[in-house]
Amino acid sequence: MAFPAPDRSAPTSPWKIVGLVVGVAILLCLMVIAFALPAARSAPNDVPVGVVGTPAQVAQVEQRASGFELTRYSDPDDARSAILNRDVYGAIVFGPQGPQGVLVSSAASPTVATLLTAAGQRMGVTEPTIDVRAFPADDPKGAGLAAGALPLALGGWIAAMVIMLLIPSNVGRLVAAACVSVVGGLALVATLQFLIGTFDGNYWLTALAGMLGIAATCFMVLGFRELLGGIGLVIAAILLIFLGNPLSGLASAPELLPSPWGALGQLLPPGATGTLLRDVVFFEGNGMAHALVVLLGWLAVGLLLYGAGMIKARRKASAADTASEPNSAVPVG
Template sequence: MICAFTWPAARTEPRDVPIVVAGPGAAATAERLERTLPGAFDVEAVPAADDARAAIADRRAYGAIVATPEGPRVLTASAASPVIAQQLTALAGNLAGAPRGAPVQDVVAADPDDPRGAGLAAIVLPLIMSSLAAAVLLTFAVPSPAWRAAGALLFAVLGGLGVAGLAFGWLSLFPGPYLVVAGVAALAILAVTGTVAGLAAAVGRSGLGIGALTFLLLGNPLSGVTAAPEMLPEPLGAVGQLLPPGAAGTLMRSATFFDGAGAGAPLAVLLTWAAAGFALLGAAALRAPREKPAREKEAVPA
């Protein structure tokens, strides 16, 4: 457990982070970036600053460096990753060679009440843990797989509304709207609770351990919510985006800060996990009526 949580965090650094460079001398700026930090950035050159802003808003880039006659200007998106935004700002200042650094514009800013994005990172772990707890409760307290599926759906809806009330209404971690935050949280809860309950119905109580290992010990440290998936060692960042914690973090950022840009892939991941969980519960529900008469027949004395 210690290794699973600490090793990815200790190896966090930029690795092919997508950014753009714009303006006159964009190619020279890209070459200087590669010489300064080899392999840190995947640089795309665009004609003008407006194109760079569009790339950031579409989540094709985490930031941009715009070359101007007065020196480089930095465009960041702290809503996507405050860590990368800070690193780009420091790097552009070094490239400019000016004591006060380069001018910075935050194109898509994080919520003022959570400028470092710490709230999202703090929410993911308890969200996953409560979903695992719900799956355990459903497994032991509800004998019918069909009712477990209904319970998972009910818990997801209520949990999503509760998380949104906390994160959006009280802590103001996201700009909203409320129902969008609730929907993303509910889908993440459903993906974890449904899958773990489905695994338990399919393979027995060992399914609970498999689910906890996958989603808690692997999914949470590989989620990339504290920095960015590209900051993790390859291919761990990509693997983390295929698990509910990472997909939930990316979807929440895309849906609440970027008007849905880049939401397709994480949405598909969460829907796939939720569908897999319900498929396992459905298979267990279909199997249960055949197993019950067999047990009753064995119990009849000769």
């Protein structure tokens, strides 16, 4: 069936133009707010940090370094273990004469490592900062990981759109999404590890984490689209691009974003995937439980929404078939 061409000579309502202009302006403002405001308002918000020293020395740190949630450790080895277990981002170490040194993990957050180093210097630390777990030398600031949130969000979105456009069958779409997740995870991690040099862990374990992140994103978009149509795509875009990317905390740390936006970002696929990759690569999986649960949850939500959308479509088609059937009853004259 051919659709009639639109009548381009018909007058356009001024209100439609006004609505379009205002809508685009609001959209641009919201984009700027979503991407720029978290960075502009970045500040420590209960960043977990260790202190090796006496209770009085812990109190001294509380007075001179705001924004940290402090935990006292008995010796530097305990603090180092806590950093590698992802309990704290770093630690300030006191000695008999006062502040002695600073332990950080730039792989956990280069920004927090810088903040801790500066806090130690303000308190009189003169010893060089010890980086317990750093990024590889090829990418010492972890730029590859920080930049990966947007490709992840857009990659899952674009993959879902292409699948919906090119593959008509429900089973085919699910198989395609699974294949995209596997190949995309392998490719994403290979790029970050072998080309950019951001990762230095076990490639296959890291690739599994990448696969889960892409699967959670792709199936989430498919599910929203199948059940809710165009509105579902808008919801997915808001969750992944407008919220998930700027609130992921990959460029700094979730605790450096305004509260409660940092915590919200860890409940969305981009932030959870970045955290999972970080924990798997640099901390032997320590601290990954939350991110793992979030991604598995989104994967399950996407599949459930997709299943509900299939049921809805079948019922709608069945109702349409019933309505189109001719009335079998013939009136007797």
